[in-house]
Amino acid sequence: MLLEYLFIFCARVCDVSLATVRLLMVVRGKRLQAAMIGFVEVTIFILALQRVMSNLSDPFKLVAYALGFATGNYTGSLIEEKMALGIQTVLVILKQGCAEAVATVLRSAGYGVTSLEGKGKEGTREILMVTAQRKRLGRLVDTLREADPEAFITILDARSALGGYVPAARVQVK
Numbered sequence: 145m146l147l148e149y150l151f152i153f154c155a156r157v158c159d160v161s162l163a164t165v166r167l168l169m170v171v172r173g174k175r176l177q178a179a180m181i182g183f184v185e186v187t188i189f190i191l192a193l194q195r196v197m198s199n200l201s202d203p204f205k206l207v208a209y210a211l212g213f214a215t216g217n218y219t220g221s222l223i224e225e226k227m228a229l230g231i232q233t234v235l236v237i238l239k240q241g242c243a244e245a246v247a248t249v250l251r252s253a254g255y256g257v258t259s260l261e262g263k264g265k266e267g268t269r270e271i272l273m274v275t276a277q278r279k280r281l282g283r284l285v286d287t288l289r290e291a292d293p294e295a296f297i298t299i300l301d302a303r304s305a306l307g308g309y310v311p312a313a314r315v316q317v318k
Contacts, residue, residue, distance in 0.1 A: 152196060152209050152212060153211055153212040154212065155195075156189075156192050156212025157212050157215045159185045159188040160213055160217055161219045163220065164217070165220065165224065165227070166178050168227070228277075228279045233275045234273070236273075236274065236292075237262070237296040238296075240268050246295070247259055249291040250284075250288070253283075255284060256275065257272050257274050285297065285299075
């Protein structure tokens with residue numbers, strides 16, 4: 145009986161985690177991968193649901209199902225965070241006169257940078273646009289904070305980028 149509860153719990157953790165990854169693939173335009181993940185996801189879901197529906201008078205099956213769902217959401221978000229697929233566009237708004245120095249720091253760190261001029265409440269602002277792989281986002285923000293701690297940083301998800309310069313995550317070759 146305990147194995148039955150454990151199966152229901154683990155199956156829900158797996159299928160809900162897969163649902164999170166599948167949704168990520170759909171958003172990123174990876175339809176084939178999403179379809180394959182969806183096939184496995186729904187198969188696991190049906191197996192778990194069948195076990196619960198076979199005896200609805202057993203409250204522990206319902207608890208195992210619900211705990212598996214909750215844990216699957218948490219696990220799926222951790223998996224998604226580790227995968228860090230895709231690219232993001234970072235807008236950096238700086239006070240007048242700071243952009244060139246910050247852009248130089250970013251370019252020397254391997255990022256492509258486009259600079260623009262904008263107008264804000266307090267006058268002219270310089271704007272840097274940087275598109276980077278999501279896996280490199282933490283390093284990019286750290287570099288920006290070192291270069292200008294007062295910079296206003298906005299991070300936007302980008303579905304895709306065509307042309308231009310989006311460097312790949314650096315991999316050290318031995």
